[in-house]
Amino acid sequence: MENKGRRKIFVIAIITLLVCTFILFSSIPGSPLYKTTGPVSLIADPVQKFVTGAFDKIEGFISSIKEGQTIRDENKKLQDKVTELEQRIKELEENGRRWQELKEAFSIKELYSDYDLVGASILTRELSDWFDVFRVSVGTRDGITVEGKESYAVVDAGMHLVGRVYAADISSAKILPVLNESSVISAKLNTAGGSLLRVRGDILLKEEGLCLIDSISDFASLSIGDEVITSGAGGLFPPGLPIGIITAINDEGSYMGKSAFMKVYADYRILKDVFIMKGKVSD
Amino acid sequence: MNKYLFRKILIYGSMIILCSVIQLNYPRELEFKDMIPDFLLVLTVIITYFNGLNDGIAVSVITGSVKCIFAGRFLGLGVLIMLYSAIISAYFLRKYIRTSIAAAVLQIFMISLLYFSITGAVSFLAGGTVYPVNIFIEWWIIERLFAGSVMNLAAALPVAFIVRLIPEVGKNGEIGSQYVRPMEII
Numbered sequence: 001m002e003n004k005g006r007r008k009i010f011v012i013a014i015i016t017l018l019v020c021t022f023i024l025f026s027s028i029p030g031s032p033l034y035k036t037t038g039p040v041s042l043i044a045d046p047v048q049k050f051v052t053g054a055f056d057k058i059e060g061f062i063s064s065i066k067e068g069q070t071i072r073d074e075n076k077k078l079q080d081k082v083t084e085l086e087q088r089i090k091e092l093e094e095n096g097r098r099w100q101e102l103k104e105a106f107s108i109k110e111l112y113s114d115y116d117l118v119g120a121s122i123l124t125r126e127l128s129d130w131f132d133v134f135r136v137s138v139g140t141r142d143g144i145t146v147e148g149k150e151s152y153a154v155v156d157a158g159m160h161l162v163g164r165v166y167a168a169d170i171s172s173a174k175i176l177p178v179l180n181e182s183s184v185i186s187a188k189l190n191t192a193g194g195s196l197l198r199v200r201g202d203i204l205l206k207e208e209g210l211c212l213i214d215s216i217s218d219f220a221s222l223s224i225g226d227e228v229i230t231s232g233a234g235g236l237f238p239p240g241l242p243i244g245i246i247t248a249i250n251d252e253g254s255y256m257g258k259s260a261f262m263k264v265y266a267d268y269r270i271l272k273d274v275f276i277m278k279g280k281v282s283d
Numbered sequence: 284m285n286k287y288l289f290r291k292i293l294i295y296g297s298m299i300i301l302c303s304v305i306q307l308n309y310p311r312e313l314e315f316k317d318m319i320p321d322f323l324l325v326l327t328v329i330i331t332y333f334n335g336l337n338d339g340i341a342v343s344v345i346t347g348s349v350k351c352i353f354a355g356r357f358l359g360l361g362v363l364i365m366l367y368s369a370i371i372s373a374y375f376l377r378k379y380i381r382t383s384i385a386a387a388v389l390q391i392f393m394i395s396l397l398y399f400s401i402t403g404a405v406s407f408l409a410g411g412t413v414y415p416v417n418i419f420i421e422w423w424i425i426e427r428l429f430a431g432s433v434m435n436l437a438a439a440l441p442v443a444f445i446v447r448l449i450p451e452v453g454k455n456g457e458i459g460s461q462y463v464r465p466m467e468i469i
Contacts, residue, residue, distance in 0.1 A: 008336065015344070015366060022359030037352045044352075048307065055308050124307045124353045128321055129402045129427070131354035131361065166356065174356075181411035182356070203411040204422055207317045212413060256413050269311060 030147040031167070035140070038170035045137065045171050048123050060087070101157030101273065112238055116278040118142055122271060123172060129203075133166055133174040136274060144168045144276060153230075153237045153277045160265035161185075161230060161241045162274050175274065178243060178264055179206040186234050187213070187243055190227040195220030199228060199243060199262060209267070211244065213260040222249055228262055238277060295330070295342060298445065302326045303349050316430035320438035321395075323350060327365045328394050329439065329446045331372040332387045339369030368394055384443045391439035395432040403427060 026033045064083050120136035136154075138144050144152065146168050154162045154175050163183065166176040176183055181201040188194040198215035205212060216222065226246045232239025244264040252258040302322040309319045323346040331339025347362030355361050372390060380386040403423040406412070412419055 011340065012366070012370065015340070016363065019359040019363045019366070023357045023363065026358035031358075033358055037358070040352050051304055051308055055310075059310070127306060127319070127350060127354040128431070129406060130356070130364075131350050133354055133356055135353060174354075176356070181406070202413060203406055204414050204419065207426070214413070259413070 029149050030151075034146075034167040034174075035169055038139070041139065041169050041172045045123060049121075049137070052123070060090070098273075112277060112279075114279055115238065116143075118144065118276040118278055119273060120173070120276060121273050125268075126177075132180060133176055135172050135174055136276075137172060138276065139168050139171040139173050141170050143278060144173050146173075149236075151236055152279070153241060154274050155241060155277060156266050156271060156274055158265065159241065161237065161243045162266045162268075162271065164236060165276060173276070177201075177268060178266065179209065179211060179268070181206070183211075185237060185243065186231045187228050188231040189220070189222070190229045190242070194229075195222075196231055196233070197228065205261065209264050210247065211262045211264055212256075213246070213262050214257065216258050216260070218258075222246060222260055224249065238279065291338075295338070298326060298330075298442075299323075299342065299345055299349070302346070302442070303353075306349075307353060315434055316426055318427070318430040318434050320434040321431070322438050322442070323347075324365065324368060324395070324398065325391055325435055325438045325442050326446070327369050328372040328391055329387050329443050331369040332377050332390055333382070333443075333446050336369065336373035339373055340366065343369040364398070368398065371397070382447075384440075384447055387443040387447075388436065388439045391443075392432055392436050395435040396428060399423075399428040399431050 022033065025031055064087055067083065067086060118138050120138040123135045123137055125134045126132035144165060146152075146165055152165045154164060156162050161178055163175045163177040163180070166174045168174070178185065178199070179201045181203050183199075183201040185199040187197045187199045189197065195217055196215075197213050197220070199211050199213055202210075202212045213222075213228065224246055228243045228246065230237040230239055230241040230243060242265055244262040246260050247263045248261040250256045250259045250261075302325075306319075306322045313319075327339060327343045327346050330342050343365035344362055347359075347365035350361030350365070351358045371394060375393070376386045376390045403420075407416065407419055407423075414422070
């Protein structure tokens with residue numbers, strides 16, 4: 001009995017040690033450990049795409065029924081036709097939106113000709129605190145490799161900064177959103193000679209789609225409504241990508257010091273596709 | 284491999300897949316204060332509570348890996364959290380009551396409170412916010428601790444009912460004393 005208990009403790013200790021080693025190695029930027037998730041991604045991604053598609057269809061079906069019920073009371077025959085037409089309109093609107101996104105993406109391409117744009121669909125979103133990156137449908141086989149401190153900027157169809165590629169395996173990549181508390185970006189005001197700023201995520205602000213701006217120089221003049229863009233310093237993000245707009249400014253006397261809140265342009269709740277700007281730090 | 288063990292693996296596998304699918308595709312409309320239920324944590328804790336630590340360890344390694352692979356920043360962190368949730372679950376209420384669905388749900392609530400307290404404390408200490416500690420604690424209790432625990436509680440009841448039907452199987456294929464037939468639960 002005592003031996004059984006000891007064996008159990010031994011097994012737990014071994015698993016804990018192994019897991020801690022894994023955590024330690026995976027915390028190194030560009031860790032090759034992320035490649036080990038490749039086989040799982042290869043199997044899980046098509047399943048995930050299928051499930052997402054099925055959920056979308058069910059959601060569409062349920063909403064069609066909900067919308068149809070009101071009309072059915074007025075005219076049964078007309079309702080069938082209306083539901084069908086509404087479904088069609090939704091599809092066309094979705095197609096139109098996608099077309100607009102692609103059109104806008106092409107304008108990004110013109111603006112940042114040094115960068116290749118790799119389009120990707122979002123596979124899974126954040127689950128909870130500490131499990132808060134989202135996965136997209138491109139990986140190392142599409143040329144997305146994260147090594148050392150090299151990474152890629154991720155933008156939406158409106159060329160707004162969404163985040164950066166955190167890790168990649170063969171068929172999927174993890175994106176660290178701008179709103180995440182681990183995210184720190186060198187930015188500046190989108191004005192002539194705009195001051196350099198630091199944009200960082202904050203746990204309390206991210207639910208509202210806000211980021212914190214700090215490291216503001218004494219000479220910088222910030223106003224509510226000012227646009228914040230990437231500065232290009234550090235080499236991770238290309239300069240000039242819009243991040244968000246200043247919504248509030250905190251005085252130097254406040255407990256946060258001189259800082260500001262910024263509403264991020266990218267709307268993570270409705271985001272379905274993103275574009276990875278393939279360009280290395282050394283480029 | 285005896286038929287009970289095979290059936291159990293099949294049921295565990297199906298439940299892990301089902302919980303993972305729900306977890307990864309949880310509709311945004313059903314969120315409460317931006318929180319979604321942690322089905323994988325709920326499943327791990329309830330399986331450990333009803334069927335013992337051995338099952339709990341096996342399930343925690345898989346559910347933790349799912350969390351790490353799909354949404355984790357550090358590989359292994361999910362396994363560590365799930366493993367220790369299973370260990371707590373095995374020695375907490377199980378020591379006194381082994382078959383009650385109410386106790387299983389209560390256990391989920393208490394482990395959720397513990398889990399969110401730890402994540403909150405670590406996030407604060409790791410510099411996740413610039414807000415002072417009193418504002419952070421107040422926000423965390425309302426927005427995370429309360430909302431997250433309530434969501435986990437809601438997920439716990441259906442999962443507990445299903446897991447309760449799985450018999451505890453010993454090494455030699457014997458069925459554990461806590462096994463009940465479906466009708467007995469109702």
